[in-house]
Amino acid sequence: MRGLLIKDLINLKKQYRVLLVMFVFYIVVSLTSGDNAFFGGVVSIMMVMLTVTSMSYDEYAKWDKYALTMPVSRRDLVLSKYLLGLLLSGAAFVINLLYQASMELPYKEALGMAFSLAGVSILFISLVLPFLFKYGMEKGRLIMMLVLFIPTGIIMVGANMIPKMGLTLPDPDVLNSLVYILPFVLLIIVAVSIISSLRIYQNKEF
C-alpha cells in the first residue's frame, strides 16, 4: 500500500509545478476580487482532481495489470486511490487554512470553510471513483462531469424556483443544525462508495 502511494505521489510530480503556478494565479485573483472562498474552492478541486489524473496515468501505462502481478491485491489498488484522495484533500485543507490565516479571517470562519471544502472534496471522490473503476477513464470522465454538473445545476435551478413557487427556505437555525449531521452522512457515503468500488474491481478482467 505504501509503495502504491509513493508511486502516485512521484508520478504526479510534474503536476505539482502546474498547481503551484495556478495557485499563485488564483491567489492574485482572490486578492483583487476580495473573494476568499474562491481560492479555497480552486485549491480543493485541483488537489482532489490529482487522484483522477493519477488514475489516467495508470490506465495509460496499463499499470493495474502489472501491479496485480506484484504482491498487491485488487483491494490494495482500490483503497490506495481512496487514501490518495484523502491525503490530497488533507493537503488542500492545510493550504486553505494557511491561506485564510494569512488573510486574517476569523478563526471559526476559516476552520468552517476549510472543513466544508475538505468535505466536498471527499464527497467528490466518493461519488466519482466507483464510476472510474467501473467504466475506465474515458467513459468515466464523462460521468465525472455529470456528477459535478448535475448537482450544481439542480441547486442553481432550485434556488431560482423555490421563491417563484411560493416556497420559503427552511429557517436558518434548522439549516445550521443540519450541519452537524453532514459529517455522518459523508461517512456513510464514503463507506458505500468504498464497498461498491471494491465489489466492482473484484470482478474486473484485464
Added chain:
Amino acid sequence: MDYALELADVSKKYEGFALEQVNIKLSRGYIMGFIGENGAGKTTTIKLILDLIKRDAGRISVLGKDNLTELSQVKEHLGVVMEDSYFPDNLTAVNVNSICKNLYKTWDEAKYESLRKQFSLPGGKIIKEYSKGMKMKLSIAAALSHGTKLLILDEATSGLDPIVREEILDVFLEFIQDEKNSVFMSSHIISDLEKACDYITFIHQGKILFSRNKDELLEDYGVLKCSEEEFAGIDASAVKGYRKNSFGVEALVLKDKIRGRVTIDRASIEDIMLYHIKGAKRQ
C-alpha cells in the same frame, strides 16, 4: 512431482474464442516456451495463470500454490513481464527502486542496481522517454530483483532488435542456472525459444497441440522431401502436414514411422509449428 507451474483442464470461453482443456506442467529448473499464432490463446492463458481474468473451469497452481486462493503467498517470488504494461510514464529507474522496495518484502536493491547497470538504463531519465527495448529491460530488471523463482514472460522479446533479444535471453539463461528457478515464456519469435527452452508447448486455436521436451520433439520430427508418387506410398499416420511445390512434396513426418530410402531433413521448431497449422492434412 513439484511443479513451478501446473494447469489442469483449464477452460475459458469468450464470444468467438475458447480456451479448451489446457494442460501444462512445468517442472522446477526448466524453461518452457509457449508458442502459437497471434490469437491462439497465449496471453489469455497467462492472464488466467495470474488471475487477471476469471476461468470457467480447471485448476491452476503457481509455485505449488492455488492461484485463486493462495497466489498472494507466492507473488513475492513471481516475476512477470508483459508486452504492454509498464511502470507509469513519469517515473525513473531510481523511482522504481524506491517503489518496489515498498511493495516487495523480498526486494533486492543491489541486484536491481546491477541489472540496471548491466542493461545501461539511466537512473534519472523518465520512462516516457525510454525506447521499447529499455522499457522491457526495466520490467525485466524489476521482475528478477525480488528473490524470483518463477519468471513469466508474455511476448517479452517481441518487437525488440536481435542484439537486445540476445542480451535478454542471456539474462534468462543465467537466471535458470539456479535449479530452483523456472521460466515460462510465450513468444512468436521461435528462434529465441529454440535457443533457450527445454520444453515447448504449442497452442493452436485455444487447444494445446503438444507440450514436450524440445530435444525429443526435434528428434521425433523430420521434413521429408520426395516426389508425389513416393509420397503416396507413405503411411498416412506418419504425416503431420504437407505442402506441394513444383519439385514434389515436402512433409512434416514422424521419423520413426518412415520406412525405405527417403531423404529426411532436420525439422526446426518453426517447421513443426508451420506444418501443424498451415500444412495440408492427409486423410
